[in-house]
Amino acid sequence: MAKRNDKCLPRGVARFGLMVVLAAFDSNALAQSSVSLYGEIDASAVWANNVHGGHQFQLASGLIDGSFWGMQGSEDLGGGSHATFRLERGFSVATGTDQNDHPYYVGLANDKYGALTLGHQYDSIHDYLAPFTLTGGNGGTAFAHPFDNDNANNSWLARNSIKYTSSSFDGLSVGGMYAFSNAAGQFADNRAYSIGANYGNGDFSAGAAWLHTDGRGSTEGGAYDAVTLPGTTRNTFDASVQTQNTFGIGASQVFGPFTLAASWTRSIYGGITDTETGLPARAVAFDNYEINGTWQAGASLSLSGMYTYTKGTYAHWNQGAVQAGYTLTKRTDTYIEAIYQCASAGAPAVINSIMASSRSSQLLFAAGIRHRF
Known part of the structure; x- marks a missing residue:
């Protein structure tokens, strides 16, 4: 076979030919790939009572979704397969902190x-159960159950995790996650795993999930950080937990412009140690019973409300909340909301996203604006 003699071609022609080949290769690659930049900015003015014995006025970041920016992309590998990625970072629009x-x-x-994904991810509670709570839907952050004890508001994401999410088979989808401890010789110390399933048929949907952790908060860089719990000598404290089990079920039904949903979750924390004092604390469990509804009152106006009863080991909490949202454009909306929570047995009221109450009750009013890009 004769060899090609590039010396016979003018240098400019050879260079131009190489550029054409590379351009064709890049065009082909771009045709099979996609990358998008997106995000959300959410800010609100908040009034709350019983914070250090007084009223608190503040500018808060993200009483619904939180503020963040992100990138996600996909590359076609052929045969219905894709390489995917997602990168998001949250920030406070009020302070600028990450x-x-x-x-x-x-x-x-x-x-x-x-899909099979690896990284810093949501667990099965978020994926399959949270959508039946108002905090996991349009209600957002402040509508979480006390201490977000069941992670329905995804206060914690699992580090070092590998997750599988199935496609939908006649309305049924399933998934599971395993988060490694990443500690040498301590495979089960600060690890986590979860499973979940969801079923949808027309206007009816249902889901269930279970999350288990071992040695939560006991190591740096493990699956999860320590968790905030109610105390007996202090209102709240950060706790490392030897075993945590959270599980529950939920369902929703759509009636024209109205959606009715209900959920039950149970969270059990055992082998608790106060991370500040190093002292052991009693085990605690929470049962959360929630009913909520959303009415699409018009093309731009939606009204939502919920009631949750949380029965704890040595106290219980009642929480009611309402929210009105008004859409200005496809990307911008405003909202107002009110939340009231009261606790028994001297336990603190803790509305998610603000400081714990200095008493057993707390009331919050907020008005905000949210923009998506």
């Missing part, structure tokens, strides 16, 4: 068999 409360991962997905 918040590590959003996912970032990379993985492979197939249209038929589902």
Whole structure:
């Protein structure tokens, strides 16, 4: 076979030919790939009582979703398979500080068999159960159950995690996650795993999930950080937990412009140690019973409300909340909301996203604006 003699070609022609080949290669790659930049900015003015014995006025960041920016992309691998990634970073629009409360991962997905992803991710409670609570829907952050004890508001994301999410089979989808401890010789110390399932048929949907952790908060860089719990000598404290089990079920039904949903979750924390004092604390469990509804009152106006009863080991909490949202454009909306929570047995009221109450009750009013890009 004769060799090609590039010396016979003018240098400019050879260089131009190389550029054409590279351009064609890049165009082909871009045609099979997609990358998008997106985000959300949410800010609100908040009034709350019983904070250090007085009223608190503040500018808060994200009483619904939180503020964040993100990138996600997909590359077509052929045969219905794709390489995917997602990178998000939260921030406070009020202070400008970073918040590590959003996912970032990379993985492979197939249209038929589902997706396998690795990184910093939501667990099965978020994926399959939270949508039946108002905090996991349009209600947002402040509508979480006391201490977000069941993670329905995804206050914690699992580090070092590998997750599988199936495609939908006649309305049924399933998934599971395992988060490694990453500690040498301590495989089960600060690890986590979860499973969940969701079923949808027309206007009816239902879901269930279970999350288990071992040695939560006991190591740096493990699956989860310590968790905030109610105390007996202090209102709240950060706790490392030897075993945590959170599980529950939920369902929703759509009636024209009205959606009615209900959920039950149970969270059990055992082997508790106060991270500040190093002293052991009693085990605690929470049962959360919630009913909520959303009415699309018009093309731009939506009204939502919820009631939750939380039965704890040595106290219980009642929480009621309402929210009105008004859409200005496809990307911008405003909202107002009110939340009231009261606790028994001297336990603190703790409305999510603000400081714990200095008494057994707390009331919050907020008005905000949210923009998506």
